[in-house]
Amino acid sequence: MRYLLLSLAAFTCLAADDGPKFTDDGRLLKPENYREWVWLSSGLGMSYGPATPSDAASNPPFDNVFVSPSAYREFLRTGTWPDQTIFVLEVRRSQSKGSINQGGHFQGEMIAIEAELKNKKWMFYGFEGSATSAKPLPTTAACYSCHAQHGAVDNTFVQFYPTLIEVARQKGTFRERS
């Protein structure tokens, strides 16, 4: 029994279990626990992804970027993203007045949630409303060309993830992008 429990525990932990999951008709399932994944950074009012308006508004949105933990650990080791890497981009409203806060911006309700998956090639997904799955965005969507042209490391905006910039430079995978 003890052996069985240990085996189960070991299996649960050894299996990363943070790779992509799909519906029978090939739609990417929204990762249920991405909020427990590794957070890379947040920006305010950045022009990042099709769901983000400009920061002209007084309360521009926050962009929060998460990545699957097993991919993160591989990036620390190699400076590259392994196949099956999943990024989640969460866009939230910002607020300025609330509780004791009278200035600056804090995060509010969700506006949009998107995903970038490396499945041989990089694919982008937008989960509309409360959708729990999404089909890939058409390759004509702006995210494909923008990530390919401007991502500092392999289609991803590592230049905006402060703790990963130095990792990529040390591994020789960082490309200075305009």
Added chain:
Amino acid sequence: MRYLLLSLAAFTCLAADDGPKFTDDGRLLKPENYREWVWLSSGLGMSYGPATPSDAASNPPFDNVFVSPSAYREFLRTGTWPDQTIFVLEVRRSQSKGSINQGGHFQGEMIAIEAELKNKKWMFYGFEGSATSAKPLPTTAACYSCHAQHGAVDNTFVQFYPTLIEVARQKGTFRERS
């Protein structure tokens, strides 16, 4: 041998190992892997903690809040923070111009790192410069009274953590704070 490996794996995973660690003279060690802990939210230019200036500057700092994973899971279950909960507050410079970004703000270098530990009672720590350990801030520091008076849940600013507000409300632990 297989049994040994499974046992080790099981132990590694079953042990949360994200509680506080101290030096021999009682200083809190800065959690080495807090960037892999559960991120709760980020704000820009908020008046949050003694290390954060106002948002008067054109590039106000970001505040990033992380919590130990085992404490996070307990909060989801109960709406309260267990003893040995550790919060890490990371303060980073913001930048507006860089790479393709021409507006809004993205995150730059670290300005300060602080911790809040529930060790029977809540204690606050500031890791100065590249210090890897810190002694508790004096209880006269502003953080103690501000968290006690304004924290929505047990000395913590859950009102600024969008995914935890509803959890606390459902568990009946959320206090509306001015």
